[in-house]
Amino acid sequence: MVEQSAAANVNRGRFITFEGGEGAGKSTQIKLLAQRLEAARLPAIVTREPGGSPGAEIIRHVLLSGIGRLIGGAAAETLLFAAARDDHVESLIRPALARGSWVLCDRFSDSTRAYQGSLGAVDPGVLNAIERVTIGDLKPDLTIILDVPVEIGITRAAARRGAAAPDRFEAEGIEFHRKLREAYRRIAAAEPGRCVMIDAVQPPRKVADDIWAAVRDRLPLSKVTEAELT
Template sequence: MALTKGLFVTFEGGEGAGKSTQMHLLADSLRARGYDVLTTREPGGSVGAEAVRHVLLSGAAESFGIRMEAILFAAARSDHVEEVIRPALQKGTIVLCDRFMDSARVYQGITGNLEPAFVETLERVAVNGVIPDRTIIFDLPATVGLERARRRAASNSPDRFEKEQLETHEKRREAFLDIAEADPRRCRVVDAAQPPDVIAAEVREIMESLLSEGDEPRSSNAEAAS
């Protein structure tokens, strides 16, 4: 079942917050009800962006500085939007994305200490009018999230961001909460320390509320995705 206009929902939060798990649980729930659903992720999600993902998460671009990393993230996002997200929304698909523009605001902007104007310009070019209808922010103390992430990656080396200091991760947590406070219409905060089934039920309620809005104006540009 395709919607008249697609819906774009992003999943944000720090390392180990459970975003990916909850995104796939929601996708399964929606598909069981007959909705067309696409799950995707950032960095990545398209052929070009997946190539850039390896460069970014391996740390290969780190020596070139945070500004270069931010430009690479934006390039990957632009390809992802134009090749995957926008076409899916045009078809009436519900697009669920693990990380999007808010991660850039937090990781490159807040803890990367890049100038707000620079980050905003990159974002505007990269998303090109495609703004999430709803963003779910999974809030978790950095100590808990990092422990989860490190257990998950026990058989692999930590990625570029998992290796960073606890203070940096806690600063990111606060930055995500600041984003939610500044944009309450788009953002919803979920306590990610709750049991997974409780979190999943809360995520479904958030999605149900969005679906029930029907033709009310939403934060994303209908024209931008059409």
């Protein structure tokens, strides 16, 4: 019975979230990790927040367009994020994990703590209460925080965006982004068992290697998978 339980734990789905400031390279690194997992015969689903499910994608447009702030400031924006997350978790994340898939998510609840908590001044008690309602006992198995100096991140984001207008968060001033970086560093320091900070200034392939090393170090892979990787 113990051996069966251990095997089930090793082969169950895993939930990995990616966090970081603008231009940190989250989208690129999620795709590279998904490719590595698929090569190791581990089913991976790539998703994002806000969004990731039909209802949440509608709310994403409201949030990134800046309309959310017009409704009632940081508190209203936080509730919109919560509504999107609730739909995303119940429609996609929980079912995928139950099937044994690895879920790779571009932003999750740490983004709310950084953006609306540290920078939007929403009370931590309010955020905790909202989390209990929207995600309950769901916590990422591993959170990758991609760290990059603000000036480099902003330059990368502008190059990626091209002629398109910046979204609500990209349009914030440099001091906002500096505070955001510090907020993520505090999150990483507070939960070292869950969070791994990666130097995202490095070439993308080196960043990907560091992430893969963190995944193999923190999350148990099946014996079959480990044999294929060695």
